[in-house]
């Protein structure tokens with residue numbers, strides 16, 4: 001469904017960049033969970049919601065799922081890298097200068113797509129259309145099981161109909 005492609009693809013990019021987040025933190029004192037950073041993101045998107053015609057609570061729910069999905073990938077990669085040291089990333093990206101700016105850009109894009117798809121997300125057809133789009137994006141990006149599961153979870157509250 002073309003209507004949900006961009007939203008879903010941005011969510012896929014967001015779960016994929018979790019690889020770089022995990023690589024930045026693995027073997028350092030920085031924990032996977034950063035509640036301060038999470039709250040900054042949620043406050044920021046909630047503040048922007050009304051200007052885009054979106055409800056702050058719906059936007060916050062959506063981004064909570066984005067963040068949780070990102071952490072699912074990070075935890076999965078930590079488990080893999082711990083068990084199979086040969087798969088550990090050779091480089092450690094800088095979280096503040098290389099990774100979080102990309103996430104900020106994805107967040108902005110996701111907000112814009114939530115606004116652009118507001119009507120479609122309120123229809124009863126949303127669940128099926130979104131599920132089909134998730135499978136297409138999944139295939140196009142050749143997501144592995146970990147990222148595929150995370151993508152599905154990341155968009156689970158995107159449809160807003162009862």
Ligand SMILES: C=C(O[C@@H]1C=C(C(=O)O)C=C[C@H]1O)C(=O)O
Nearest residue numbers: 021032033034037038066067070
């Ligand atoms: C991505 C990060 O890791 C976690 C996931 C976040 C997210 O998905 O935006 C934010 C904070 C962290 O709890 C990060 O620290 O930047």
